[in-house]
């Protein structure tokens with residue numbers, strides 16, 4: 686399978702490159718990022734920088750929301766499936782992803798690890814039973830180079846819990862500006878940034894005299910690269926549409 690990596694010089698791009706090089710079935714046919722001197726002092730102009738020898742089967746994207754419009758245009762033009770792993774998208778970006786998936790296969794997940802996707806399954810179950818009487822708070826911790834906050838994964842966990850609860854919850858981000866008691870219909874979401882923390886997500890269900898905490902800790906970035914490669918293998922021959930870890934992991 687021939688792969689284009691979008692965001693190839695980023696931390697995830699580098700980890701992904703190593704994982705792909707270890708798999709004899711995979712080949713990187715092009716890498717794209719914004720580093721000016723590598724691409725003739727240009728910022729991404731997809732028709733120029735995507736020129737490479739050979740044909741690609743799939744694009745894997747670990748980059749920045751800035752890239753999204755060009756990435757979608759290019760993949761639609763070339764009829765290429767994409768695995769999008771970037772986070773920090775706006776509502777408009779999500780709509781653009783959805784719209785584009787009517788033309789090409791797109792796999793999107795804010796977290797490509799198996800563990801987080803099992804955590805989501807567990808917290809959905811817990812929320813069904815506990816939401817009436819327990820408060821739900823999500824805490825995420827990441828390295829000091831992370832641009833977006835809260836993490837895409839924290840949003841994804843909150844959205845899945847909320848889906849389970851008929852979208853009855855509203856999100857409160859931190860409590861700095863909130864000068865009143867906690868409402869029952871809140872999900873609190875809190876972000877911590879420091880050092881080289883790869884990624885931690887905790888979902889706390891706090892009730893009367895008892896607490897359940899369900900936590901995932903990423904010990905290396907390899908888990909995300911491995912998940913993205915699995916997603917690429919899954920999506921490469923699929924019809925147009927929007928796919929997620931639910932299609933790959935949770936049956």
Ligand SMILES: NC(=O)C1=CN([C@@H]2O[C@H](COP(=O)(O)OP(=O)(O)OC[C@H]3O[C@@H](n4cnc5c(N)ncnc54)[C@H](OP(=O)(O)O)[C@@H]3O)[C@@H](O)[C@H]2O)C=CC1
Nearest residue numbers: 692695696697718720748749751770771772795796797909
């Ligand atoms: N879904 C998942 O499982 C995971 C998702 N991620 C997400 O993947 C993305 C990349 O993460 P990571 O590799 O750690 O980040 P890095 O900052 O190391 O790399 C980001 C890449 O995007 C480019 N880039 C950065 N900022 C901009 C900008 N403002 N405009 C244009 N291009 C930019 C960089 O180019 P240059 O090097 O030239 O600056 C680089 O190639 C993030 O959104 C992160 O949250 C990360 C891990 C797992």
Ligand SMILES: O=C(O)C1=N[C@H](C(=O)O)C[C@H](O)C1
Nearest residue numbers: 772795796831836837838884
């Ligand atoms: O930026 C990161 O590093 C990560 N980002 C993703 C997110 O925003 O949820 C996934 C993972 O936690 C690592």
